[in-house]
Amino acid sequence: MIKGYELVIRIDMSIYDKVAALKTCYVFQDRCHTSLEPDSGTIMIATLTPKKESLDLQKIEDEFLDELIDQQIRIENDKLFSDTRKMIVEQAFKPISYAELKTKIRK
Amino acid sequence: MTFKERAYSILPCRFMRFGNERLLVNEAGEFIFISENDFARLRHYQLDIKDEIFLNLKTRHIVTDTDPALPIYLLATKYRTKKSFLNDFTALHIFIITLRCNQKCKYCQASSEDETRTEYDMSIETAKKSVDLVFKSPSQAIKIEFQGGEPFLNFETVKYVVQYAQKLNKVYRKNLKFVVCTNLLGLNDEILNYLAEHKIWISTSLDGPKESHDANRITRKGSGTYDIVRKNIQIAQDKLGIDRVSALMVTTRDNIDKLNDVVDEYINQRFNSLFIRTIHPFGRAVKEKLGYDVDSFIKNYEKTLDYIIKINLDGLSFSEQYATIILNKILTPFATSYVDLQSPAGTGISCAVYGYDGDVFVSDEARMLSKMGDNRFLMGNVHKNSYHGIFNGKVIRETIENSCVETMPLCSECAFQMYCGADPVRNCSVQSDLMGHRPTSEFHQINYLIIRHLLGLIKKNDRDIMNVFWSWITNRPLKEIVRSKRR
Numbered sequence: 001m002i003k004g005y006e007l008v009i010r011i012d013m014s015i016y017d018k019v020a021a022l023k024t025c026y027v028f029q030d031r032c033h034t035s036l037e038p039d040s041g042t043i044m045i046a047t048l049t050p051k052k053e054s055l056d057l058q059k060i061e062d063e064f065l066d067e068l069i070d071q072q073i074r075i076e077n078d079k080l081f082s083d084t085r086k087m088i089v090e091q092a093f094k095p096i097s098y099a100e101l102k103t104k105i106r107k
Numbered sequence: 108m109t110f111k112e113r114a115y116s117i118l119p120c121r122f123m124r125f126g127n128e129r130l131l132v133n134e135a136g137e138f139i140f141i142s143e144n145d146f147a148r149l150r151h152y153q154l155d156i157k158d159e160i161f162l163n164l165k166t167r168h169i170v171t172d173t174d175p176a177l178p179i180y181l182l183a184t185k186y187r188t189k190k191s192f193l194n195d196f197t198a199l200h201i202f203i204i205t206l207r208c209n210q211k212c213k214y215c216q217a218s219s220e221d222e223t224r225t226e227y228d229m230s231i232e233t234a235k236k237s238v239d240l241v242f243k244s245p246s247q248a249i250k251i252e253f254q255g256g257e258p259f260l261n262f263e264t265v266k267y268v269v270q271y272a273q274k275l276n277k278v279y280r281k282n283l284k285f286v287v288c289t290n291l292l293g294l295n296d297e298i299l300n301y302l303a304e305h306k307i308w309i310s311t312s313l314d315g316p317k318e319s320h321d322a323n324r325i326t327r328k329g330s331g332t333y334d335i336v337r338k339n340i341q342i343a344q345d346k347l348g349i350d351r352v353s354a355l356m357v358t359t360r361d362n363i364d365k366l367n368d369v370v371d372e373y374i375n376q377r378f379n380s381l382f383i384r385t386i387h388p389f390g391r392a393v394k395e396k397l398g399y400d401v402d403s404f405i406k407n408y409e410k411t412l413d414y415i416i417k418i419n420l421d422g423l424s425f426s427e428q429y430a431t432i433i434l435n436k437i438l439t440p441f442a443t444s445y446v447d448l449q450s451p452a453g454t455g456i457s458c459a460v461y462g463y464d465g466d467v468f469v470s471d472e473a474r475m476l477s478k479m480g481d482n483r484f485l486m487g488n489v490h491k492n493s494y495h496g497i498f499n500g501k502v503i504r505e506t507i508e509n510s511c512v513e514t515m516p517l518c519s520e521c522a523f524q525m526y527c528g529a530d531p532v533r534n535c536s537v538q539s540d541l542m543g544h545r546p547t548s549e550f551h552q553i554n555y556l557i558i559r560h561l562l563g564l565i566k567k568n569d570r571d572i573m574n575v576f577w578s579w580i581t582n583r584p585l586k587e588i589v590r591s592k593r594r
Binding site for chain 2: 094
């Protein structure tokens with residue numbers, strides 16, 4: 001919601017993690033001053049104050065909501081796939097870990 | 108229907124709508140197209156296990172009517188084969204022999220320096236330390252690629268690297284190969300004889316006919332280079348053999364709607380393949396606005412692919428390399444060694460770049476980012492850090508952890524996952540984020556559309572086109588493929 005020169009966005013924390021909300025605010029700090037405060041119930045309020053008056057607030061709001069979903073999906077994916085990733089990365093570095101082990105044995 | 112009443116189990120797979128059918132792909136990249144009706148029956152456990160469709164799905168380990176342990180074991184074996192490129196840590200080592208260049212190409216991503224600036228040459232000391240590091244790689248196959256600038260301008264260091272690496276290899280006994288990436292302007296008899304004697308391959312650049320080539324590939328004084336490049340390609344092919352000289356092109360706004368002419372030029376120059384490469388959004392390419400939109404690239408790519416297929420059907424063996432890489436991923440159980448379309452990305456684990464000053468980067472694009480002040484992909488320096496400090500450090504680990512498509516948003520569910528890859532350096536350069544944002548990424552869009560186009564052609568199952576594809580994959584003449592299928 002645009003309020004004067006500010007953008008006030010309601011975030012339902014029953015859908016989004018606090019980390020996703022914080023990271024999203026952080027992404028916009030090149031263009032806006034940001035704050036995140038609790039409202040009633042599960043609602044958090046993100047307030048974005050543009051650093052330049054010429055910024056299109058509607059565009060920023062749309063981008064903010066897209067970014068919020070992107071950040072939340074990363075968190076959900078991490079919950080689902082972090083074990084898979086660990087296994088893949090471990091496999092990727094297996095040759096070098098093996099080489100390190102051989103060096104230690106030689107010493 | 109309870110779990111016990113089901114006649115079969117569904118194994119892990121990814122799927123997507125594909126025209127009026129569904130594409131299903133298993134964890135190892137094996138695929139099948141089925142009708143929407145069969146897909147509904149599959150997921151409601153209504154398929155008859157004697158039906159042909161069930162048996163086709165069972166062959167691809169998408170369903171099983173027996174203990175799942177065996178199909179999962181088989182899938183795991185196939186998965187390991189597809190990911191076997193991980194065993195070659197690190198196979199490709201790129202040496203930036205000098206930043207000096209006798210050309211000033213409009214799309215140069217390497218930030219070249221004037222020919223007189225010898226302070227940008229790799230010293231013998233840096234070269235020695237770099238080669239020492241290369242031979243610490245566990246990979247049995249080692250390819251050292253000389254890049255620049257123009258490597259012929261510091262040919263003494265090229266010679267030193269070759270001789271020192273060959274000396275070390277008497278002990279290490281690796282499969283050692285050298286490639287020099289050169290614009291060929293400085294080719295002379297002495298260099299040519301050396302390349303022949305030491306079996307060094309040439310990779311040069313050719314953007315098409317004179318008009319397209321000279322639009323971007325110019326000398327520092329601004330004149331076109333086509334005539335001398337054409338002459339020197341022929342000289343090099345005659346001396347080293349046609350197979351030892353290859354060329355790469357860059358698609359720019361100057362040749363994007365003339366790609367068929369680029370194909371003809373490559374054929375005229377006795378090359379047997381073309382890699383239709385997009386321009387990289389780095390360095391001067393951005394400044395000179397040489398890019399184009401995704402739709403324009405895809406439209407021209409598909410048109411040119413049709414043209415190349417027709418050339419093959421008319422009797423000439425000629426392949427498009429990017430399609431060949433993807434077809435390999437789709438149609439064979441094997442891994443490819445192409446580092447730009449891997450998961451995890453090839454950055455650092457499959458390819459490393461040694462700067463003229465000894466800085467080691469995860470890729471050449473990472474070196475370019477460093478030149479622009481962003482050092483996040485700098486793994487270390489050959490003078491300061493150990494092999495394990497560089498290749499098992501925080502930079503490479505963070506890059507790899509963020510380049511597994513199996514875990515990335517959108518990619519994790521994508522049916523094309525096994526055919527695709529990640530480019531964390533490009534993501535950082537274009538989207539300021541290691542993982543990137545697929546819905547707005549041109550890298551994602553281009554790969555998605557090319558894979559979809561190739562799968563569409565495979566789905567048609569046209570005998571002639573499939574024979575052409577298999578001739579590309581197996582690197583055999585089309586006639587031989589046709590003959591072997593008749594037997």
